[in-house]
Amino acid sequence: MEPLLINVLLTILLLVSFSFLASLFNALVLEPKRLRSKLEKEGIKGPPHSFLLGNMWDLLSLKFKNSKRPQQGQQILTHNCAAFVFPFLVKWRNQYGPSFVFSLGNLQILHMNHPNALKELSTCTSFELGRPTHHHYDAMLGEGIIASSGRVWARQRKILAPELFVDKVKGMRKLMEESAFMVANALNEKIEKGGGVAELKIDDYTRSFAGDVLLKACFGTNYAQGKEIFLKLRDLQDVLAPVLLLQWIPGMRYLPTKSNRRIWRLEKEIKALILKVVKEREEAKSNPEKDLLQIIVESAERSDLGQQTDSFIVDNCKNIYFAGYETTSVSAAWTLMLLALYPEWQDKVRAEILENCGGLLPDADTLRRMKTLAMVINESLRLYSPAAIVPREALGDVKFGGINVPKGVGVFVSLITLHLDPDLWGPDADKFIPERFADGISGACKVPYAYMPFGAGPHTCIGQHFAMMELKIFLVHMLSNFAFTLSPKYIHSPFMNLVVEPEFGIDLLVTRL
Numbered sequence: 001m002e003p004l005l006i007n008v009l010l011t012i013l014l015l016v017s018f019s020f021l022a023s024l025f026n027a028l029v030l031e032p033k034r035l036r037s038k039l040e041k042e043g044i045k046g047p048p049h050s051f052l053l054g055n056m057w058d059l060l061s062l063k064f065k066n067s068k069r070p071q072q073g074q075q076i077l078t079h080n081c082a083a084f085v086f087p088f089l090v091k092w093r094n095q096y097g098p099s100f101v102f103s104l105g106n107l108q109i110l111h112m113n114h115p116n117a118l119k120e121l122s123t124c125t126s127f128e129l130g131r132p133t134h135h136h137y138d139a140m141l142g143e144g145i146i147a148s149s150g151r152v153w154a155r156q157r158k159i160l161a162p163e164l165f166v167d168k169v170k171g172m173r174k175l176m177e178e179s180a181f182m183v184a185n186a187l188n189e190k191i192e193k194g195g196g197v198a199e200l201k202i203d204d205y206t207r208s209f210a211g212d213v214l215l216k217a218c219f220g221t222n223y224a225q226g227k228e229i230f231l232k233l234r235d236l237q238d239v240l241a242p243v244l245l246l247q248w249i250p251g252m253r254y255l256p257t258k259s260n261r262r263i264w265r266l267e268k269e270i271k272a273l274i275l276k277v278v279k280e281r282e283e284a285k286s287n288p289e290k291d292l293l294q295i296i297v298e299s300a301e302r303s304d305l306g307q308q309t310d311s312f313i314v315d316n317c318k319n320i321y322f323a324g325y326e327t328t329s330v331s332a333a334w335t336l337m338l339l340a341l342y343p344e345w346q347d348k349v350r351a352e353i354l355e356n357c358g359g360l361l362p363d364a365d366t367l368r369r370m371k372t373l374a375m376v377i378n379e380s381l382r383l384y385s386p387a388a389i390v391p392r393e394a395l396g397d398v399k400f401g402g403i404n405v406p407k408g409v410g411v412f413v414s415l416i417t418l419h420l421d422p423d424l425w426g427p428d429a430d431k432f433i434p435e436r437f438a439d440g441i442s443g444a445c446k447v448p449y450a451y452m453p454f455g456a457g458p459h460t461c462i463g464q465h466f467a468m469m470e471l472k473i474f475l476v477h478m479l480s481n482f483a484f485t486l487s488p489k490y491i492h493s494p495f496m497n498l499v500v501e502p503e504f505g506i507d508l509l510v511t512r513l
């Protein structure tokens with residue numbers, strides 16, 4: 001080869017390597033520094049952070065050092081879930097106030113639990129405040145409704161949200177009742193085998209209830225295939241959850257580690273299974289029932305997405321599963337734990353159910369009328385909010401909560417610390433007091449917007465009516481047939497997996513009424 005050509009090639013190689021290293025240096029060092037100093041100028045402080053890991057190390061060590069010791073069943077004195085789940089956020093909140101900055105990997109995160117920010121989260125419709133662009137959840141969510149922003153998100157929201165409006169959800173009451181019957185039958189069998197009392201982990205049963213409801217709502221007559229898909233999604237979640245924090249480290253999710261390879265394989269299998277159901281429905285040429293899958297498929301066809309059609313269908317099926325399954329199942333389990341711990345509330349809710357339903361299945365209006373039931377569910381969602389964080393990112397420079405937030409900064413509202421903040425909820429913030437909701441949600445806290453288990457603003461949960469109806473139907477079936485007490489085996493240890501769940505399950509003693 002000509003020496004001149006070699007020189008040219010070497011120069012090009014050198015230039016490419018130099019610009020690669022320069023952009024890496026910019027992303028990992030200069031940009032985080034620039035964002036921090038902009039926030040500091042706005043008066044926002046936070047714990048010092050290190051190169052590449054940010055505050056990951058503090059986060060892990062504080063979690064293990066400060067983690068509350070699990071409490072045995074009846075000795076639960078506090079429901080301060082934040083001390084178990086996010087001790088680092090509690091510490092930094094006490095040190096720096098409700099707004100502070102910390103970092104995960106090279107991403108700078110603004111923790112914003114200030115009342116101004118809460119109001120703005122609820123009212124801000126700007127596309128500049130969107131979902132985080134960091135892709136550590138990619139394997140689960142792809143570019144579905146939960147992970148997307150701007151026009152891509154708006155299109156998906158327009159398609160999916162109306163399918164979960166109150167009127168549509170009323171039509172799903174029957175399928176929810178079938179699933180509640182299934183659980184009641186399983187409990188009856190277990191009680192019979194136990195000679196009149198069953199000792200069990202109730203979260204196993206709430207999981208099968210919520211999974212069954214969602215399966216029928218999504219896959220309708222393709223129930224068996226849907227079940228296979230849900231099992232694979234569960235596997236994916238189990239592999240991803242323990243390594244989720246590591247996925248924040250830049251480049252980590254591309255390394256062919258054992259867990260990454262499993263994640264990639266499961267992703268492929270799930271995609272193939274969902275598309276197989278879609279293809280079979282197309283080939284059957286009969287009019288398929290309008291379950292959520294069918295709505296997603298038909299709207300994808302109408303939108304003429306071309307090559308993106310398959311990922312639109314697959315991603316949104318996955319999104320519905322990840323948004324709607326664990327959230328509802330842990331909420332049902334935590335509520336039964338609280339009712340077992342406070343028998344006087346169990347009696348009150350049961351009395352209301354018997355008075356309103358009188359042995360019949362309640363319709364949507366009767367469910368809406370039951371005030372004590374709603375108060376208990378609201379209080380349970382306050383203390384044990386399954387979705388611990390409402391995440392956003394400044395996709396452009398935005399003013400948020402009175403602070404100029406530069407593009408690229410992540411914005412977190414932490415529901416767990418927000419719902420337990422004594423400045424907002426009073427000195428008894430960590431106590432189970434359903435009466436706070438006696439005048440509805442707006443009267444529960446002195447600061448409006450401080451209660452948001454379903455998030456707030458344009459991205460607010462589209463499944464909240466579905467979830468509330470599901471929880472009410474489940475509790476009506478459980479409380480009108482069974483009595484629940486806490487088993488001495490129960491160890492109270494709220495734990496952050498993808499949602500806030502009971503680390504060792506919830507052990508209850510169940511008898512027939």
Ligand code: HEM
Pocket residue numbers: 145146157164319320323324325327328331385386387389390391452453454455456457458459460461462463464466467
């Ligand atoms: C107790 C049960 C549930 C809780 C606590 C819950 C909580 C949440 C929260 C906190 C958000 C984020 C809102 C925000 O960013 O402002 C959310 C979003 C979402 N939820 Fe739920 N959820 C529950 C059940 C469900 C169910 C049953 C479904 C579907 C059937 C569902 C579907 C969604 C979807 C699709 C989104 C994304 C909305 C968007 O970005 O536009 N959720 N949920």
